[in-house]
Amino acid sequence: MLNHEVETGTVPASVPDETRPDPVVEERDRLQQVLTSITRQLEKLQSISTQFDGDDDVEAQTADEVAAQAVERLRAEQVQMMTRARHEPYFGRLDFEAADENAPTPLYIGKFGLEDDATGDRLVIDWRAPVASMFYSFTGQGDTAAYESPDGTIEGRVYLKRNIAIRNSVLQRVVDSYVRGQANLPVTDEFLLYRLTEHKDNRLRDIVSTIQAEQDRIIRAERNLAIVIQGVAGSGKTTVALHRLAYLLYQYKEKLRAERMIIFAPNAMFLDYISEVLPELGVGGIRQTTFAAWAMEPLGDTVKLRNAKRRLERWFGIVEDEAVARERAIAQRKGSLAFAAVLDAHVRACEENLVPSQDFVPWEGAVLKETVIRSWYTAEYRHLPLAQRKARVLARVKRWYEMELKNQVSGQAASALRKTASQRYRSYAAKWGDPSALALYQAVLADEGMEMPTEDAAGHGGNRRKAAASRTGTRSRGHSRPLVETEDLAALLYLHVKLHGIDAENRFDHVVIDEAQDFSPLQIEVLKAHCPTGSFTILGDLAQSIHTYQGISSWDSFLELFPKDASRYFQLDVSYRSTTEIIEFANRIITRFPGFIPARPVFRSGDPVRVDEIAADDRFCAAAQAVAELQQQGANTVAVLCRTEADCEPYYRALADAGIDAQQIDASRQQYHGGVSVLPVYLAKGLEFDAVVIVDADALHYRETASDARLLYVGCTRALHHLWVQYSGKPSPLL
Numbered sequence: 001m002l003n004h005e006v007e008t009g010t011v012p013a014s015v016p017d018e019t020r021p022d023p024v025v026e027e028r029d030r031l032q033q034v035l036t037s038i039t040r041q042l043e044k045l046q047s048i049s050t051q052f053d054g055d056d057d058v059e060a061q062t063a064d065e066v067a068a069q070a071v072e073r074l075r076a077e078q079v080q081m082m083t084r085a086r087h088e089p090y091f092g093r094l095d096f097e098a099a100d101e102n103a104p105t106p107l108y109i110g111k112f113g114l115e116d117d118a119t120g121d122r123l124v125i126d127w128r129a130p131v132a133s134m135f136y137s138f139t140g141q142g143d144t145a146a147y148e149s150p151d152g153t154i155e156g157r158v159y160l161k162r163n164i165a166i167r168n169s170v171l172q173r174v175v176d177s178y179v180r181g182q183a184n185l186p187v188t189d190e191f192l193l194y195r196l197t198e199h200k201d202n203r204l205r206d207i208v209s210t211i212q213a214e215q216d217r218i219i220r221a222e223r224n225l226a227i228v229i230q231g232v233a234g235s236g237k238t239t240v241a242l243h244r245l246a247y248l249l250y251q252y253k254e255k256l257r258a259e260r261m262i263i264f265a266p267n268a269m270f271l272d273y274i275s276e277v278l279p280e281l282g283v284g285g286i287r288q289t290t291f292a293a294w295a296m297e298p299l300g301d302t303v304k305l306r307n308a309k310r311r312l313e314r315w316f317g318i319v320e321d322e323a324v325a326r327e328r329a330i331a332q333r334k335g336s337l338a339f340a341a342v343l344d345a346h347v348r349a350c351e352e353n354l355v356p357s358q359d360f361v362p363w364e365g366a367v368l369k370e371t372v373i374r375s376w377y378t379a380e381y382r383h384l385p386l387a388q389r390k391a392r393v394l395a396r397v398k399r400w401y402e403m404e405l406k407n408q409v410s411g412q413a414a415s416a417l418r419k420t421a422s423q424r425y426r427s428y429a430a431k432w433g434d435p436s437a438l439a440l441y442q443a444v445l446a447d448e449g450m451e452m453p454t455e456d457a458a459g460h461g462g463n464r465r466k467a468a469a470s471r472t473g474t475r476s477r478g479h480s481r482p483l484v485e486t487e488d489l490a491a492l493l494y495l496h497v498k499l500h501g502i503d504a505e506n507r508f509d510h511v512v513i514d515e516a517q518d519f520s521p522l523q524i525e526v527l528k529a530h531c532p533t534g535s536f537t538i539l540g541d542l543a544q545s546i547h548t549y550q551g552i553s554s555w556d557s558f559l560e561l562f563p564k565d566a567s568r569y570f571q572l573d574v575s576y577r578s579t580t581e582i583i584e585f586a587n588r589i590i591t592r593f594p595g596f597i598p599a600r601p602v603f604r605s606g607d608p609v610r611v612d613e614i615a616a617d618d619r620f621c622a623a624a625q626a627v628a629e630l631q632q633q634g635a636n637t638v639a640v641l642c643r644t645e646a647d648c649e650p651y652y653r654a655l656a657d658a659g660i661d662a663q664q665i666d667a668s669r670q671q672y673h674g675g676v677s678v679l680p681v682y683l684a685k686g687l688e689f690d691a692v693v694i695v696d697a698d699a700l701h702y703r704e705t706a707s708d709a710r711l712l713y714v715g716c717t718r719a720l721h722h723l724w725v726q727y728s729g730k731p732s733p734l735l
């Protein structure tokens with residue numbers, strides 16, 4: 001059985017040493033002390049009666065109430081933190097002797113720092129604190145370690161590195177991965193293996209107890225950097241990025257706010273899948289969204305985002321016709337920097353032509369020269385985005401004629417003048433150009449020989465609405481909006497920013513982009529404008545670049561968007577997700593094509609990958625049987641991965657007929673529930689399952705092309721413990 005049952009009180013890893021106290025007895029005593037302190041502090045916190053009972057909906061009226069509410073919020077946070085800490089107060093211990101000390105101090109590392117209320121002693125050190133970094137960076141090569149403190153580098157000696165598993169306040173396991181002076185300790189990180197063999201539920205989890213040194217370097221990288229992480233499938237990129245956010249918020253609490261951080265991920269279901277990690281790390285308030293959802297907000301209802309479902313099905317289908325190839329090429333162009341240059345040219349032309357070539361004459365005899373108006377526009381308000389410049393200049397023109405009016409005769413004559421002036425002002429203002437992102441973009445597309453359909457033209461609702469309106473005798477009030485694809489959004493937003501600037505709530509202190517290989521340079525360019533600090537965590541895997549029509553083929557495309565000294569590139573080559581057998585199988589698929597880095601497994605062996613030929617008539621039943629067997633072997637989460645959404649239906653029905661409770665997942669899915677799922681490979685990206693069954697792995701569904709290899713690679717690398725591949729007829733040449 002794969003499930004790793006843990007017996008309380010086992011000490012499997014360290015070599016016994018008669019001179020040392022029994023690790024289990026020692027740690028049990030220590031745990032008891034810490035739990036006693038936590039319980040006492042919790043009781044104290046809970047006994048404090050407050051006015052607001054933590055209800056933020058009650059609006060504070062007076063200064064005292066505001067203060068009381070703030071105190072209550074703090075108390076509630078403390079209670080929450082202590083309650084969590086009581087469950088698992090710490091997970092590691094490092095005995096460290098600084099160079100100026102003469103005995104090692106045991107440092108207990110946990111998710112939250114804790115002090116004893118009675119003595120003021122530090123019971124637990126927050127994993128993000130500088131001193132805790134040694135727990136991750138110390139790998140046992142040599143016995144010295146160092147960390148950066150506010151007073152400079154502190155060096156010293158490590159005596160012990162110990163992993164301690166505590167669940168529900170009970171000590172489960174003690175594993176020493178380093179004991180000074182002892183030889184023959186296991187080379188592999190036993191505790192890491194123990195964690196990796198666990199079966200997963202439907203959520204990504206935190207990894208604070210087993211962060212690896214190469215991951216820790218990324219988590220603790222400086223704040224004002226754009227870091228780009230190329231990581232093989234399962235190397236912990238998503239997890240590391242989330243831990244980095246928790247670290248940044250801890251380390252730079254004075255400078256960063258969670259509300260000004262944002263995570264971009266490929267779809268709503270993936271966001272749901274990762275939604276537990278930050279709360280587990282005690283972090284709330286960070287916005288998590290998709291690029292499309294975020295970009296649509298400032299664009300308002302000027303455009304309608306076309307449902308990508310049909311297009312994805314065609315693009316990931318097995319027949320690639322000319323129309324698909326053309327659409328892909330257009331999408332690629334729309335995300336390129338060359339396209340940004342075209343957008344810039346149109347913005348410049350708009351800027352030059354915005355001011356009408358005429359004086360403003362509010363009434364005969366009064367003239368505001370075009371040159372004066374132009375100088376306001378080109379010099380005084382130059383720093384403002386175009387739309388604001390227009391508004392400011394026009395407001396000034398208005399103020400000017402109102403001042404002039406004051407200097408004119410009063411009474412009836414003045415009122416007639418006012419009327420004329422205001423009419424002429426309106427017609428003058430109408431002569432100004434229209435700095436609208438949509439109008440500009442439509443002009444750009446027309447120049448490029450591309451088109452943008454409207455709801456009506458595409459038969460999306462518009463025609464139905466009109467028909468309904470004619471039946472009822474009413475006129476359709478809704479205008480038909482242009483339909484845009486996701487790759488239009490970056491360009492539209494790019495123009496919107498140039499024309500309107502950026503609202504305060506859309507300026508970020510830090511931006512995380514997951515699955516960034518599917519982002520275009522233009523998307524990054526737009527996000528850069530929203531993050532003046534240039535603080536980015538950009539992560540992805542080129543081998544999983546399945547949306548090639550919008551993505552990149554080299555990370556240089558992103559790195560060159562940032563100044564050299566403000567960006568850094570990291571590479572993660574070890575895969576923590578899958579067994580050695582699965583990784584080797586997936587590597588063979590992807591390394592048939594040049595330029596891909598094979599993943600290195602953590603030494604974790606499992607069952608061989610099963611590749612089965614199935615009679616075509618039996619394939620749906622065979623998949624259902626495979627799922628049933630895998631469940632019997634202990635797999636909690638199982639995925640049946642098909643090439644397209646349409647392919648999923650018969651497999652889903654076969655599972656239902658076999659009495660297996662399964663979810664059929666399509667592109668509109670918002671939540672991931674775990675259990676058994678049937679889904680197209682491209683929607684499985686980013687997720688993981690105890691077992692994966694890849695169906696239809698025949699020569700037609702997966703040809704010998706780099707893009708099919710990437711798709712199959714994504715599918716294979718979703719599996720933690722079991723991978724079964726089924727085909728009928730001729731097997732894919734990639735297998």
Ligand SMILES: Nc1ncnc2c1ncn2[C@@H]1O[C@H](COP(=O)(O)OP(=O)(O)OP(=O)(O)O)[C@@H](O)[C@H]1O
Nearest residue numbers: 207210211212233234235236237238239576577686
């Ligand atoms: N240091 C670690 N300790 C324990 N588990 C880890 C560690 N690093 C990664 N993992 C586990 O490996 C799995 C993969 O992590 P994650 O999904 O973050 O990887 P990824 O690089 O984003 O993968 P992909 O690109 O395939 O989506 C998760 O189950 C995660 O918990």
